[in-house]
Amino acid sequence: MTYVVTDAxxxxxxxxxxxxxxxxxxxxxxxxxVIDPDACTDCNMCLPECPVDAILPDIEPGLERxxxxxxxxxxxxxxxxxxxxxxxxxxxxxxxxxxxxxYFSPEPGEGD
Ligand code: F3S
Numbered sequence: 585m586t587y588v589v590t591d592a593x594x595x596x597x598x599x600x601x602x603x604x605x606x607x608x609x610x611x612x613x614x615x616x617x618v619i620d621p622d623a624c625t626d627c628n629m630c631l632p633e634c635p636v637d638a639i640l641p642d643i644e645p646g647l648e649r650x651x652x653x654x655x656x657x658x659x660x661x662x663x664x665x666x667x668x669x670x671x672x673x674x675x676x677x678x679x680x681x682x683x684x685x686x687y688f689s690p691e692p693g694e695g696d
Contacts, residue, residue, distance in 0.1 A: 585642055586621040587630060588650045591684040592638035593617055595677040599667040601630040601639060612664035612693030613657055615671075620658035621651070636678050662695025 589601075593616040601617065602610045609623035610630075619630075619639075631639045642651050677683065 594683040611661040614689040618654040
């Protein structure tokens with residue numbers, strides 16, 4: 585099992601999750617994070633930290649798309665372990681439908 589970041593993270597990117605991960609499993613894209621499934625140890629520390637409920641365990645149904653996205657971009661995006669401020673308009677995008685189609689970027693983020 586692993587935890588996965590879903591499209592709820594896109595343009596919210598609160599980054600509370602990275603501070604609690606004991607194995608530094610988060611990777612940073614331009615406007616969302618993913619979890620490296622090979623690093624994640626299923627500890628569950630990150631899930632309750634996300635203010636927009638973007639992190640889910642992969643045992644939930646319907647997450648195949650996000651599992652694939654996390655695994656792919658975990659190989660391409662830099663590690664991130666230090667929280668930075670969320671985007672100024674993060675709250676405006678909380679719960680917005682269709683965020684992947686509208687805003688997803690394959691570009692890497694800053695990383696640490
Ligand atoms: Fe994204 Fe939630 Fe982390 S919005 S950056 S998964 S705390």
